[in-house]
Amino acid sequence: MKFTLSWLKEHLETEASLADILVALNAIGLEVEGVENPAEKLAGFKVARVLTAAPHPQADKLQVLTVDQGDGMPLQVVCGAPNARAGLVGVFGVEGAVVPANGMVLKKAAIRGVESNGMMCSTRELELGDDHDGIIELPAEAPVGSDFADYASLNDPVIDLSITPNRQDCMGVRGIARDLAAKGVGTLKPLRSVYRMPAAPLPTDGPDPDVATLDPEGCPAFYGQEVRGVKNGTAPDWMARNLKAIGQKPISCLVDITNFVMIDLGRPLHVYDKAKLSGGLVARKAKAGEQVLALNGKTYTLDEGMTVIADSAHVHDIGGIMGGEDSGVSEATTDVVVECAYFTPESIARTGQKLGLTSDARQRFERGVDPAFLDEGLEIATWLIVQHCGGTPSDATRAGTPPVAPRNFAYDPAMTERLAGFTLDAEAQRAILEKLGFGVGADWIITVPTWRRDVDGAPDIVEEVVRIHGLENVPSTPLPRAPGVAKPTATPEQMTERRARRAAAARGLSEAINWSFISEKEAASVGGGDWTLANPISEDLKVMRPSLLPGLLAAAARNQARGASSVRLFEIGRRYFRAEDGSSIERLTLAIVMAGDKRPRGWQSGKARAFDAFDAKAEALVLLGAAGAPVGNLQMFGEAGDAYHPGQSGTLRLGPKTVLAEYGVLHPALAKAFDLSGTVVAAQLFLDSIPAKRKAGLMRAPYAPPALQAVTRDFAFLMPEALEADALVRAVRQADKKNIVDARLFDVFTGAGVEPGMKSLAVEVTLQPGEKSFTEEELVGISTAVVKAAEKLGGVLRG
């Protein structure tokens, strides 16, 4: 919401400085987004008269002028404007002034050998218009030597406020003035005096316009007034200047009047060219499929939920949102119908959302304009039209009734303390409320002003009192604190996440945060997603990710494209699935992607080494352990899914069903799809599947180291090549549960000395004696059991 300081002062009698006004605006909840004085850009530009103009000796298109800029010392200026001539009064930029359009600093210079001091300016150079055919021509009586900004009334700061959606009343300058007056920044001038309106109504003539409403739900009130015999020229200077100052382009007097009243009073209006209407105007629901060409040049197709204004032949207005092109006023317009209607906010919001159409009028109607201001709004519009376009008004036609039923409720002034924490005398509260237009009964029954649709209960009244009295009066009050040291608050899930994150970072992985949504193609590459956005911001960000891999792979590829030779990334985030009942299942997941060099080439290690599947497995195990998973109980399975190399991937599970992690070499096809080079390994850890630890106390089990040292024995077996090593290790561990405490595979060998179809697996077995050392017979017994276990799997002890 933009307006100028002088515009505000039309409504507000005040001595306050601009700075004080800005502070007050912020303090009462009308946030100042910006303030700009156009005069600042025009410093050094003066009203000046061309005294003489002579041809330039070296250039046909240039002239040499002498310019009087008010100090009695005419300057020589070279000028290329065709309209430059002796006697012209224009705008002169002195040496040192900065041309707003291009930032050029004006300097004394020689132009084709002739000295030139400063510049005569066009409107485009001063950013005041598009005209660049010649220099500005001011009226001959313009005071030579005065600052152009002052002369042109441009020395007027433009204030830009961000108005919250509840404050429709401040979508007009007058509402802002009213709020400031309540804050004590001046007094609000009577409305009629602001518009210089006579006490007596204008004389009227001729029939009232034929307006009606058939849609009391969408348009409960439609007031109209006709003005006949108007001439639609240009708006008066003061109005055009105000509109221009806030970035509104003056169009024609009639259109500018409706815009001005909307911005000044928050009251949207519409003016129809009577000659383009067929019969009377009626507010009604649109027919399905009915079309209207709106003023923005676009055609909208309407449905039965939308309110329109139509004559017997056409729709002329998307009620309260945008007028139609066909019945708009033009220079030729002579008779007009002025519409001042009340549209139901909910209806406007629905229609606007469906059509995707915003306008200044919609903004105001959907927030709820003052329903009690139709008569005055119409009277002011008509007054301005008659004043500036001439013509004779009819009487007003009032169709329907606006919703003006008074709204009352009880308020207890003690509530301010309850919600805001400070006390304010009841009479002071009453004074604030009355200045804002509230009625306050002796019994503290509050009557809400018609323009404050947002207020409907006691907390709203507290808000009014607090914002006008000042939030700075709220006392900083410590929250009550529980005795003792603060208690831990993190849940087990949060601890799991934190530990996993920091473990991953400690392992050399960098944490990325990727979009939760991916493209359909990416989703399909990891099995497809359950949730697809209806209104994605782009096709790349459309499906809620069922896997963290696509995001990480894309990030890895970007890093490779930037020349990273080694990429280690991880992310902790959710994967999104849909439950049977339509609700969302969001699974906390840690994913890692490693690509490029595991280790760069080195003087000790030789060539660079790429990552392999066991690097992914190692990370999965370490990070699961850090996250609190019972790593010792994990079982190894395949079936890591299509994202992985089918022969170099696996899963880690607790029992056959509970998958805690998948890991492996990324499927080369997927790596290619993401433009990744080299071997890429990846893993996903399903943190939400890690079983919660049973709550144990802080006390550890008593420390009882074994009395005797453990002994180790090595066994090498020839095993069928297809046998998984883990099967042998598990079988060995199970061979003598009492004495074997660990078995670790330390060598795998195929080749010379091992027959085809077999492989040699060597296992180091750790034996823990109890009270006494093992006897030779016991050791033989254990060895026999180990060998038997291997033989059951088709193995043979190597000699």
Next chain:
Amino acid sequence: MSEVTALKAGLLADIESADTLAQVEELRVGALGKSGVVTALLKTLGGMSPEERLEKGPPIQDLRTSVTDAIAAKKAALEAAELNARLASERLDMTLPAEAAPQGSVHPVSQVMDELAEIFADLGFAVATGPEIEDDWRNFTALNIPETHPARAMHDTFYFPDTDAEGRAMLLRTHTSPVQIRTMTSNPPPIRIIAPGRVYRSDSDATHTPMFHQIEGLVIDKGIHLGHLKWTLETFLKAFFERDDITLRLRPSYFPFTEPSVEVDVGYTIEKGQRVIGGSGDAPGGGWMEVLGSGMVNRRVIENCGLDPDEWQGFAFGTGVDRLAMLKYGMNDLRAFFDGDLRWLRHYGFSALDVPTLSGGVGA
């Protein structure tokens, strides 16, 4: 000079001049071995009369001790020289690089979330969570944002074509505020929670990304008022930015789910071209920056959650986590947060060991 004295002088001179361990050994065998000259002299002591032994014994004993000591000393010296020679030959170029461990990092958003959890834990706030795919009742309606409310237009909402079992439209939450609803409908008051997480709005430009992070705070109790809100935010911001000169400016504002609503600006100054939080925004060269939205929880929201607003009241606040991180650590491009550029992650990321603690300081 007696025979023994001459022998001693000769042996000691030989030992002294030996320059290999082998020579020393040869000398030891020649002197102290089974048939060595010193051994032979010692043997003569047995055949002497006590008087003779008294006279000749000490020089012989002295001979043995001197030779033994000289051999040991020489041997030690030669061994030391040999070790030194070997060590000299084993010299390495210690300027050669050692193998570098890969450098990992924690994302600033995660770090700041941990910092916030740590600060608010001290104030008695637990961390609550909720789904990111929400229904429109919790994201809007229960928060006093009816379907046609203009505030819904303020949120550029991502919708799914789906509905849940109750027929509610499913969407990506536009703020963390639905966690307020989830908390109030499932936990009896008093409540003190923060709820950090991802939120989504259909917006993308230099300062907006379609996904970002928010943190929500909620206190529901008896007798809680705006003064408590003000203190909580001051206390939190002072702890977070680790500055005691944090100055807040509260401005009335509007959020459908709070009443009264308050926007919170924090004062800053410009140092070396960057905004530094602290001091009054009205001071010369200073300014105010909006950092938080907040207010007293709207009675309707409390009612919507099945609580009695005459008994329970409280405040809520929300702010952007990414923004807090930027203000504290000086990043200036939000989009880089979600790009996964290793160079950026290492530059702005945190060590695994930078766990925020109250004793060590929450900033790193």
